[in-house]
Amino acid sequence: MRVRFAPSPTGHLHVGNARTALFNWLLARGQGGTFILRIEDTDVERSTKASEQAILDDLRWMGLHWDEGVEARGDRGPYRQAERLLLYAEYTTRLLQEGKGYYCFCSAETLDAQRKAQLAASLPPKYAGTCRDIPLEEAMRRRSGGASAVVRLRVPEDREVTFHDVVRGPVTFHTGVIGDPVLVRSDGIPAYNFAVVIDDALMAITHVIRGEDHISNTPRQILLYEAFGWTPPAFAHLSLVMGPDHAPLSKRHGATSVREFREKGYLPEALVNYLALIGWSPGQNEELLPADELARRFKLENVAHSAGVFDEDKLAWANRHYLKLTPADRLAVLAEPFLRQRAQIAGDLTPAARGWLEAVLPGMATSVDRLPQLADRLDTVFAFDAAATLAQGALAAELREPNATAVARALADDLQQAPRLTGKDAFRSAANRVKERTGQKGKALFHPIRLVLTGAGEGPELDRLVPAIDSAAELPQPSGLAPVLGCRERAAQIAALL
Numbered sequence: 382m383r384v385r386f387a388p389s390p391t392g393h394l395h396v397g398n399a400r401t402a403l404f405n406w407l408l409a410r411g412q413g414g415t416f417i418l419r420i421e422d423t424d425v426e427r428s429t430k431a432s433e434q435a436i437l438d439d440l441r442w443m444g445l446h447w448d449e450g451v452e453a454r455g456d457r458g459p460y461r462q463a464e465r466l467l468l469y470a471e472y473t474t475r476l477l478q479e480g481k482g483y484y485c486f487c488s489a490e491t492l493d494a495q496r497k498a499q500l501a502a503s504l505p506p507k508y509a510g511t512c513r514d515i516p517l518e519e520a521m522r523r524r525s526g527g528a529s530a531v532v533r534l535r536v537p538e539d540r541e542v543t544f545h546d547v548v549r550g551p552v553t554f555h556t557g558v559i560g561d562p563v564l565v566r567s568d569g570i571p572a573y574n575f576a577v578v579i580d581d582a583l584m585a586i587t588h589v590i591r592g593e594d595h596i597s598n599t600p601r602q603i604l605l606y607e608a609f610g611w612t613p614p615a616f617a618h619l620s621l622v623m624g625p626d627h628a629p630l631s632k633r634h635g636a637t638s639v640r641e642f643r644e645k646g647y648l649p650e651a652l653v654n655y656l657a658l659i660g661w662s663p664g665q666n667e668e669l670l671p672a673d674e675l676a677r678r679f680k681l682e683n684v685a686h687s688a689g690v691f692d693e694d695k696l697a698w699a700n701r702h703y704l705k706l707t708p709a710d711r712l713a714v715l716a717e718p719f720l721r722q723r724a725q726i727a728g729d730l731t732p733a734a735r736g737w738l739e740a741v742l743p744g745m746a747t748s749v750d751r752l753p754q755l756a757d758r759l760d761t762v763f764a765f766d767a768a769a770t771l772a773q774g775a776l777a778a779e780l781r782e783p784n785a786t787a788v789a790r791a792l793a794d795d796l797q798q799a800p801r802l803t804g805k806d807a808f809r810s811a812a813n814r815v816k817e818r819t820g821q822k823g824k825a826l827f828h829p830i831r832l833v834l835t836g837a838g839e840g841p842e843l844d845r846l847v848p849a850i851d852s853a854a855e856l857p858q859p860s861g862l863a864p865v866l867g868c869r870e871r872a873a874q875i876a877a878l879l
């Protein structure tokens with residue numbers, strides 16, 4: 382089995398295309414097949430190297446590594462269409478000589494006028510066949526005289542083209558609705574339908590799995606396989622990925638590209654797992670499974686042909702699952718760019734600072750949907766401003782309540798002598814001493830302590846947060862982390878303002 386993903390490098394990788402890549406990859410990995418990456422860059426105006434690199438990078442980020450193709454091994458290359466032009470020219474000559482293709486000299490204006498006339502007569506627009514019968518020698522003479530021409534496929538008249546789509550079942554088109562397609566443009570660049578057939582055939586692709594937007598191209602491609610005397614591969618057309626309103630997922634729905642979801646802080650394994658669930662199910666009510674297990678269970682025959690809706694809430698649900706499974710060292714690596722955006726990380730992390738992050742992040746990762754929210758959680762550690770806390774009317778009122786003020790002062794006083802609260806036990810002992818001095822307990826004790834130390838009425842558990850604050854305050858600076866004010870200093874500043 383040989384499958385391929387064949388993106389056009391004209392923009393970022395859309396999640397719908399990423400899902401096409403994934404289904405190809407799952408099939409290849411599950412069946413011991415070969416997954417090939419080919420770049421379809423014959424649209425010279427719109428293709429860019431930067432897009433190609435971004436697509437390759439996103440595929441690698443998702444873990445969809447290819448066995449053969451661009452930037453990989455393979456003896457059926459080159460794997461960029463722009464590097465295969467001589468090959469296409471050979472096959473063009475063959476079709477022309479066998480009379481299966483012909484030169485067409487119709488100008489854009491002529492074709493446009495024909496189209497308009499057909500539409501006006503309520504006919505489906507298709508090429509009228511004007512140049513079908515120009516003998517090859519005459520066409521070649523006109524070409525050498527400088528006339529510009531495209532090459533078209535001679536579509537057999539009055540026939541049916543049927544193929545069995547692995548996802549959708551039998552599909553039939555009548556050749557009456559297929560105008561002779563352009564195979565090679567007047568500038569010598571092959572059209573998609575032509576290049577794709579030659580490439581899929583020469584690269585010995587056994588299964589073409591792609592979006593259903595290509596289904597009407599398939600009969601044209603099958604006619605080309607016939608013209609060359611080649612056996613077509615199996616075809617499977619995947620339904621498009623829709624937005625919640627059942628229109629194809631597009632910009633107006635929000636994020637659409639792998640890059641955007643990556644930047645929003647979703648993990649690759651969550652995106653991969655979630656995309657696999659759009660239109661397919663691994664069965665037995667199990668949805669959250671690692672990619673190799675998805676591959677083991679994947680069957681093209683079980684892919685639904687109804688449209689799949691992209692549901693970001695469900696992606697977030699998968700992300701929460703994978704965030705909880707992520708080991709501390711990887712979590713720190715994944716979170717780092719987001720913490721840098723917020724200047725919580727501002728330089729190269731020392732080993733001690735990295736150790737601190739690895740100790741703190743897992744506790745926070747159990748209650749967030751996406752990586753940037755870790756930076757929100759860390760704000761309680763990094764951002765402390767006593768004056769701002771007391772400028773908030775409600776918080777100030779709570780703290781100025783006599784029992785709360787007593788707790789705040791006792792805490793400030795106690796921490797002057799106490800070592801830093803770098804562990805839960807140290808914090809508990811300090812809280813107990815404040816309890817003894819003030820007679821406050823439970824909420825009346827811990828709520829003011831929280832207000833004093835974090836400047837907020839709620840947040841992560843104090844048992845975890847206080848040691849995080851004080852161990853960050855102890856890191857020798859510069860540590861790569863933004864400096865953190867310790868609990869002692871926080872309490873002193875608040876007490877001085879009360």
Ligand code: GLU
Nearest residue numbers: 387388389421577591595
């Ligand atoms: N370059 C085409 C696309 O991106 C590939 C279609 C195909 O897989 O045949 O839509």
